[in-house]
Every structure is written in C-alpha cells, then in structure tokens.
Amino acid sequence: MLTWLANLLREELGGPGFLRLFNYISFRTVMAAMTTFVVSLIIGGRLIRFLHLRRIRDVVEDYGVIDVSNKRGTPTMGGLLMILSILTGYGLWFRPGNPFSWAGLSALLWFGLVGLMDDWGKLKGGSGKHGLSQGAKLALQALYATGFALWLLSAWSPLPEALQSQLYLPFVKGPVLELGWWSVPWTVLVFLSVSNSVNFADGMDGLAVVPAAISFMVYAVFAYVLGNEVYSQYLQFEYVRGVGELAVLGGAVIGAGLGFLWYNFFPAQVFMGDTGSMALGGLLAAVMLLMRQEVLFLIVGGVFVLEGASVLIQEKIGIGILGRRIFYRAPIHHAFEHRGVAETKVVIRFWIIALFLGFLGLLSLKIR
Numbered sequence: 572m573l574t575w576l577a578n579l580l581r582e583e584l585g586g587p588g589f590l591r592l593f594n595y596i597s598f599r600t601v602m603a604a605m606t607t608f609v610v611s612l613i614i615g616g617r618l619i620r621f622l623h624l625r626r627i628r629d630v631v632e633d634y635g636v637i638d639v640s641n642k643r644g645t646p647t648m649g650g651l652l653m654i655l656s657i658l659t660g661y662g663l664w665f666r667p668g669n670p671f672s673w674a675g676l677s678a679l680l681w682f683g684l685v686g687l688m689d690d691w692g693k694l695k696g697g698s699g700k701h702g703l704s705q706g707a708k709l710a711l712q713a714l715y716a717t718g719f720a721l722w723l724l725s726a727w728s729p730l731p732e733a734l735q736s737q738l739y740l741p742f743v744k745g746p747v748l749e750l751g752w753w754s755v756p757w758t759v760l761v762f763l764s765v766s767n768s769v770n771f772a773d774g775m776d777g778l779a780v781v782p783a784a785i786s787f788m789v790y791a792v793f794a795y796v797l798g799n800e801v802y803s804q805y806l807q808f809e810y811v812r813g814v815g816e817l818a819v820l821g822g823a824v825i826g827a828g829l830g831f832l833w834y835n836f837f838p839a840q841v842f843m844g845d846t847g848s849m850a851l852g853g854l855l856a857a858v859m860l861l862m863r864q865e866v867l868f869l870i871v872g873g874v875f876v877l878e879g880a881s882v883l884i885q886e887k888i889g890i891g892i893l894g895r896r897i898f899y900r901a902p903i904h905h906a907f908e909h910r911g912v913a914e915t916k917v918v919i920r921f922w923i924i925a926l927f928l929g930f931l932g933l934l935s936l937k938i939r
Contacts, residue, residue, distance in 0.1 A: 603826065609830075612833060629647040650851075653828065666816055678854045682854070689845040716759040719860070730863070765852050774905060786929070796808060831847070884897055
C-alpha cells in the first residue's frame with residue numbers, strides 16, 4: 572500500500588527523493604517489523620480483554636505431576652493477535668503485484684483458519700479432545716499443500732522452471748535431486764511436518780514464538796540474498812526474481828512475534844492456541860518451499876524438529892509398537908518439566924538452542 576503510494580507520488584507528482592526508500596527491501600523489512608510490533612502492542616491488551624470477556628479461555632489438561640493451576644482461565648486464540656498484526660503491518664509495506672506475497676498470506680490465513688476451527692471445537696466441547704479430529708486437520712492441511720504444490724509446478728508459478736521441482740541441501744552447491752511430480756507428495760509432507768511440529772512446540776509460555784521468529788529471520792536473509800542478482804551470483808545461488816518480498820514478510824512476522832511475546836512470556840496473559848501455531852507453521856512451510864530451502868529447516872527449525880520427532884516416537888513407536896512410553900511425556904518439553912526442570916528454564920534453554928541453530932543455518936549461505 573505505502574510502496575504503491577510512494578511510487579505514485581514520485582512518478583505522477585514529483586514527490587521528494589526520500590520516497591525512493593520505499594523501493595528498498597531492507598527498508599521495508601525493518602519498517603514492516605516495527606509496524607507489526609507497534610500494532611501488536613496497540614491491539615494486544617484490547618484483544619486479550621475481549622477474549623477474556625467472551626470466555627475464550629484455554630482448556631488446560633491436568634498432567635498430574637505437572638502443576639497447571641496457574642494456566643487455567645488464560646485467554647487462548649491469541650494467534651489472532653499475530654495474524655491481525657501481520658495483515659496490518661505487512662499490508663502497509665508489501666508489493667501487491669508480487670505473487671510470493673499472496674502465496675505467503677494465503678498459507679497464513681488457511682492454516683490459521685484450521686487452527687481456529689480446532690480451538691473453537693475445544694472451547695465448545697470443554698476439552699482438548701473435542702477439537703478437529705487428527706484426520707480432519709491433516710486432510711485440510713494436505714488439501715492446501717496439494718494445491719500449493721500443483722501451483723508451483725504450473726505455468727503460473729513464480730519460480731523459474733529450472734527450480735520448480737529441485738531439491739537443495741544445506742552446505743551443498745546446486746540441486747541434488749530432480750523431484751519431478753514427486754514434488755507434490757514432498758510438498759504435502761513438508762507442510763504437514765512443519766505446521767504440526769510448530770503446533771507441538773506450543774506448550775509453554777513463549778516457547779514456540781521465539782524459535783519461530785528466529786526461523787523467519789534466517790529465511791528472510793535467504794530471501795534477500797536469492798532475490799538480489801548481485802548477492803545471489805556472488806554466493807552462487809540461483810537468482811529468483813521477486814522472492815526478496817519474502818524478506819519483508821519475514822520481518823513482519825518477527826515484529827508480530829515479539830509483540831505477541833510481550834503478552835506471552837511467563838506467566839502468559841494469552842496463549843496463541845492452534846490458531847497461532849498452525850498459522851506460523853503453515854506460513855513457514857510456504858516460505859521455505861518458495862525458496863526451495865525446505866531441508867534447511869532441519870537445522871534452522873531444529874527445536875521444532877525435536878518436538879515433532881518426540882511425539883512421533885512416543886505415539887508410533889513407543890505406544891503403538893512397543894506398548895510403553897519412551898519419554899516421560901511428549902512433546903519433549905513436558906518430559907523436562909516432568910523431571911522437575913522449571914518451565915522458564917526449559918523455555919530459555921530452547922531459545923538458546925534455536926538461536927545457535929539459526930546462526931548455523933546462516934553459515935550455509937557461505938560454506939557450501
């Protein structure tokens with residue numbers, strides 16, 4: 572919106588020269604982050620009061636040895652705060668004609684809606700068991716992912732034809748595999764894995780939002796490099812015209828995440844719920860696929876990978892095959908809490924790990 576207005580003022584009315592800043596991705600990324608952060612602070616308190624008055628409060632499961640009394644009655648669906656902030660802040664600083672922008676926003680809204688439906692079902696049923704069934708959630712996620720994959724392979728794809736179905740690995744120059752039509756099930760797998768692993772990590776105050784912000788920070792840097800002819804050629808990446816717009820979107824998510832953390836750190840005033848965690852996970856999956864850097868998530872999103880893997884190991888291998896638990900509890904952050912580690916200590920240690928992994932992911936820009 573503001574970019575379009577600035578160009579109009581410059582071209583039609585001979586506006587001041589500083590309006591050139593609106594064409595720089597770096598400037599718009601910083602401004603989008605600042606805007607979404609301020610918007611989060613402005614509407615956060617009002618939204619929390621609204622959720623509280625409407626009795627939209629979290630349904631907390633009793634874990635026995637884990638004290639959850641301080642979490643009962645806390646408003647949930649706080650992910651709406653991040654979604655509204657991103658739509659407002661990014662809407663001011665994005666380029667409306669860029670297909671990467673709309674692809675990212677569509678993922679944010681679709682997965683946010685799936686999470687909202689799940690949260691609403693839990694609230695109405697009075698229990699975490701009354702949300703969307705696991706099959707329904709996976710089906711809705713897979714439906715979007717399939718359409719996304721087919722779009723990336725079509726004539727309307729914003730990616731160069733040579734990149735549409737290539738698989739890249741961190742620290743390796745050039746593609747390692749041509750997926751062809753196998754990229755459709757691969758894309759579905761990426762969406763399901765990432766969106767649900769972020770959802771699994773949302774179990775402690777502030778636990779999910781900081782690793783998510785760090786992941787978006789790393790992918791924003793990658794988007795800036797891949798969308799710049801000079802930097803992409805210097806670092807020997809395939810140049811992708813227009814993908815730099817994802818850096819602006821990443822900045823918006825970082826600002827919204829920090830604004831949400833303002834209310835979500837221990838003891839939380841609001842929980843993001845599946846509304847927020849699925850929206851962040853779906854958007855993150857879309858961003859990495861649009862840059863063909865999805866395998867990098869194994870490093871950058873290592874905290875989420877650990878959370879998701881612990882649930883799969885516990886349910887599919889431990890309970891499903893062996894008939895017993897492998898971890899004390901899953902996701903794994905609850906296993907540490909079960910052993911008596913304070914919630915805040917678990918969360919901050921996971922933040923430190925996420926930051927370390929983020930730096931490691933950035934190294935793959937140069938070490939290849």
